[in-house]
Amino acid sequence: MKVLLIEDDQETCAYVARGLREQGHVVDLAATGRDGLFLAADGGHDVLIVDRMLPGLDGISLVKTLRQTGVKAPVLFLTALGGVGDRVRGLEAGGDDYLVKPFAFAELLARVNALARRPPLTDRPTVLRAGDLEMDLLQRTVCRGGKPVELQAREFQLLEFLMRNADRVVTRTMLLESVWDFHFEPKTNIVETHISRLRSKLSQRGGAELIYTVRGAGYALRTPIPDQP
């Protein structure tokens, strides 16, 4: 996929660009807000990674301008500002996700992947499927192999997030933010314990492991390849 990285810090720029290229993505670079605006307006990018603080034109104004001119590509804000309210301002300006520096590359990659394939809000399905796992979002029920699985509210949300991002890595921070609405790093293993509880509930009646741990990055719900008859 094609990513536009608008970042003035050369080290960060090189680090992120190299990582993304290693993953097979095409990366365009811009070091100032104006260059970024020019490149982004050209269109054709799947994801924009925008630093909040840029020379010339700051990230917030840049994204506001882009949104006004009809550029709909998802935006991931990078920032050194981790303050309360900074995230909200970024999202209000038209950003889709927010990542505070310093970050692990795995975190950035997971978020970029999640953004790039985010389905449009209009055609959200009411039933999610992954292999023999089926989630009914209206009835709030989960079945595995046709048999119901009892989940608590939080476990349901956790599984929903994993299924919406099936076959993609989701990080611990992404889970904390979207499932628990926790915008800080807990010192205990909230995510780990909940994942392990979810795993055991899903495999109560047997069946292949669905939720994988991706070392150094997070978790992924992998859709099993159907057995060939």
Place this chain on the structure above:
Amino acid sequence: MNRIVLPRLLRVASFRFAALYVIVFAGSALVLGVTLFLKAGSALQEQMTARIETEAAFLREEFQADGLAHLIDVVRARGQGAGALDYLIEDQVGGHLAGEMPARADLKPGWTTIDVPQASEDGGRPERVRALVSDLGGGVLLAVGTDLRQVGDLKKAIATAFLWTVGLAAVLGIIGGALLSRAFLRRVDTIARTAEAIIGGDLGYRVPMRGTGDDLDRLAGTLNRMLDRIAILMDSLRQVSTDVAHDLRTPLSRLYQRLEDARAHARSMADYEVSVDAALGEAQGLLETFSALLRIAQVEGASPRAGFIDVDLSAVTEAVSDAYRLDAEEADHQLIATIAEGVIVSGDQELLTQALANLVENALRHTPPGTQISVRLEGNSEAGALLLVEDDGPGVAEADLPRLTDRFYRGERSRTTPGNGLGLSLVSAVAELHGAELSLTAMKPGLRVSLALPAAKRRPPHT
């Protein structure tokens, strides 16, 4: 010296007020004086006219009753003495019969002005007399009058008195203003000198107060309180810098040692990976400490109530205790939540969530297995909320309690467990931002942390 002081004196507010006061006072005194001057003049004139008319009528009666000779006697008698009127009796052809006024042939009945020549020792200038001439019949004319100078003298006296009064008042006012200003200047100078001393670097100076409770004293009191506050802030800033330097040196040197060790001793890729992973872990911990510090600083620097919304504290408490319940079970703890429903407070949901999470994490991490942790939310939207996190663990030494919220402070027992000693500092900062009262109580056994939040203030709807 005077050349420097005087212009400055003129610029002092109190002097200007005094000067303005003197000007207004002198102006009104002048208006009063002029009015009085005119009124007194005309009143005197009327009085004189009445006296002359009465005298003329009296003399006419005397003449009609007793004849000319008697009138002449009467006039001569009445013409004596100070303050007497001036008289003239003349015959038809202008012959002088009696009185000090000279006879004139052209006298007609009615008011007129007659010049009376004066003896040379009196200055020689003729005296102007305003006189009423009456025809007494029988060829006799009578004139009764008075010296115009009397009225003039009186007017002059009034004017002089007023000019003196106004002049004296102006002079006294200016002197008084100058004295007041000097006193005022001295006190302002004291304040300025104190400020200069503080600018010079010694925050220990305070503006002296005279205990009179006047406005300058009140100003001095306010300034002193401001200085106290600044001193406290400076102290805590200094403390934080010291703490940061001190507490970050340990992990930084560990990081340094690990990298140095890898450089010197690592022989294989696996060795390098182990060292790099360890260094990454150290760096991660440092970054977390920094972001925790930054977050505390941001919370402390935030303006209260800015961006506050109505937060459903019941839901927050439920979400947090729900999030940690599994962790608690894993660690063989028991987490019990008792939550009053529908408790709304005004605040920042993200910060309140993190504060409560920190409290629950503390209770989980610093107590042995088997401990019961109780999270309770009491109160309602009107009376305010009371959030309690209690455990029945070994608790904290009474002496440690006041220092628990200090940055980097860690109790004796928790020195060896992972953590940065910033959790409660953040809770404390969040409490302060929300105007909430944070208190820590040793329960023997266990620790009770309570957070008393004020009721959500319903803002009046915008019209």
